[in-house]
Amino acid sequence: MAYERDNIRRLQAYVPGEQPVTDRLIKLNTNEHPDPPCSAVFEAMVSLDPKILRRYPCPTALEFRKAAATAHKLDPDQIIATNGGDELLRLTITVFCNPRTPEKNTDNSSQTSESFRGGGGLGVTDPTYSLYEVLANIHDTPVTKIPLNEDWSLAADMATQLNIAGVSLAMVVNPQAPSGHLEPVSSLQKLAENFQGILLIDEAYVDFAKTDALELVRPDSGLDNVLILRTLSKGYSLAGLRFGYGMGHVNLITSLHKARDSYNTDAISQHLATAAIKNRDQVAPTWKQIIAHRQNMAQQLTSRGMEVLPSETNFLLVKIPTGYKHPAPRIYQTLKEQGIFVRYFNQPRLSDCLRITIGTPSQNQTLLTALDKMNDS
Numbered sequence: 432m433a434y435e436r437d438n439i440r441r442l443q444a445y446v447p448g449e450q451p452v453t454d455r456l457i458k459l460n461t462n463e464h465p466d467p468p469c470s471a472v473f474e475a476m477v478s479l480d481p482k483i484l485r486r487y488p489c490p491t492a493l494e495f496r497k498a499a500a501t502a503h504k505l506d507p508d509q510i511i512a513t514n515g516g517d518e519l520l521r522l523t524i525t526v527f528c529n530p531r532t533p534e535k536n537t538d539n540s541s542q543t544s545e546s547f548r549g550g551g552g553l554g555v556t557d558p559t560y561s562l563y564e565v566l567a568n569i570h571d572t573p574v575t576k577i578p579l580n581e582d583w584s585l586a587a588d589m590a591t592q593l594n595i596a597g598v599s600l601a602m603v604v605n606p607q608a609p610s611g612h613l614e615p616v617s618s619l620q621k622l623a624e625n626f627q628g629i630l631l632i633d634e635a636y637v638d639f640a641k642t643d644a645l646e647l648v649r650p651d652s653g654l655d656n657v658l659i660l661r662t663l664s665k666g667y668s669l670a671g672l673r674f675g676y677g678m679g680h681v682n683l684i685t686s687l688h689k690a691r692d693s694y695n696t697d698a699i700s701q702h703l704a705t706a707a708i709k710n711r712d713q714v715a716p717t718w719k720q721i722i723a724h725r726q727n728m729a730q731q732l733t734s735r736g737m738e739v740l741p742s743e744t745n746f747l748l749v750k751i752p753t754g755y756k757h758p759a760p761r762i763y764q765t766l767k768e769q770g771i772f773v774r775y776f777n778q779p780r781l782s783d784c785l786r787i788t789i790g791t792p793s794q795n796q797t798l799l800t801a802l803d804k805m806n807d808s
């Protein structure tokens with residue numbers, strides 16, 4: 432399209448996990464919670480009066496921020512509500528990253544944007560959540576990728592590498608996607624202390640982990656460059672609601688508010704999200720169940736000769752060893768033909784892996800039975 436900006440014309444758009452339209456499928460490909468939302472959300476929904484829709488919603492979702500502040504023992508001013516966690520990611524890039532500045536072509540060399548290094552760009556690990564790079568490309572912001580260690584932990588010199596590249600915002604998923612690895616808070620703290628830019632810790636899966644990084648955004652942490660992302664999509668069974676939030680130093684949150692849509696979250700989602708966060712005690716037991724099912728699935732898959740990475744999330748990254756009866760893409764395809772969706776990433780380090788969301792016990796069992804059938808045939 433001749434009318435598009437150059438970077439949009441070049442852009443490879445984000446590819447979400449498949450969302451089949453029928454219900455009669457086993458969907459273990461996008462890490463949704465297998466249970467319905469908690470009863471407090473149901474009650475909030477049926478008690479909603481459509482008359483509230485006549486007015487604009489609260490621009491800053493104050494009721495939600497107060498409830499989230501109580502839940503996390505923070506100040507409401509340290510919290511921003513967003514249209515899914517994904518909007519927070521976009522916002523941080525808008526606010527903290529610079530677009531690529533084309534070099535002046537004085538010497539006739541055509542190496543302009545491609546030779547650009549850093550200068551206010553985005554830093555990510557490799558691999559990571561693939562949306563990060565897409566969002567940077569939409570903003571025409573350069574991306575610096577720091578490979579993860581063999582065991583999926585962060586490179587020890589990550590801060591130095593980011594600083595040398597001039598990165599102004601780094602995004603780290605913890606617990607990690609797609610591996611499920613949990614980086615200790617001490618290592619994130621060291622990264623934040625040594626990195627000259629903003630560190631966004633994406634805690635989309637934290638409800639299934641044993642630790643979180645909240646202490647890094649407390650006023651007494653001594654850090655003013657950490658943001659934490661949370662979402663109601665995974666732990667709260669509310670992926671369809673599109674509600675997430677960011678937590679961090681008041682100054683960072685104030686900057687983010689400047690660049691968001693005036694009414695970025697709607698009245699219905701604010702109301703339901705508030706009910707969800709206020710009633711975390713209704714949901715928390717399901718996190719424990721999913722963790723137990725995760726441990727069981729890890730055992731089951733390991734006993735079938737697959738290599739299962741330790742996970743602190745609601746999914747498992749499963750490596751299909753060389754010499755296994757079927758390679759990963761084949762298993763993915765065969766399961767799909769039977770209506771069982773898992774995620775396959777055709778990219779370096781992941782091309783022999785499958786990412787499998789933990790479902791209900793019966794869904795998990797159906798998956799195992801299908802694998803056994805494949806191996807017998």
Ligand SMILES: *Cc1c(COP(=O)(O)O)cnc(C)c1O
Binds near residue numbers: 517560661673
């Ligand atoms: C799911 C997810 C998010 C946020 O998703 P939303 O549905 O937009 O809230 C952010 N980061 C990662 C790594 C995720 O998996």
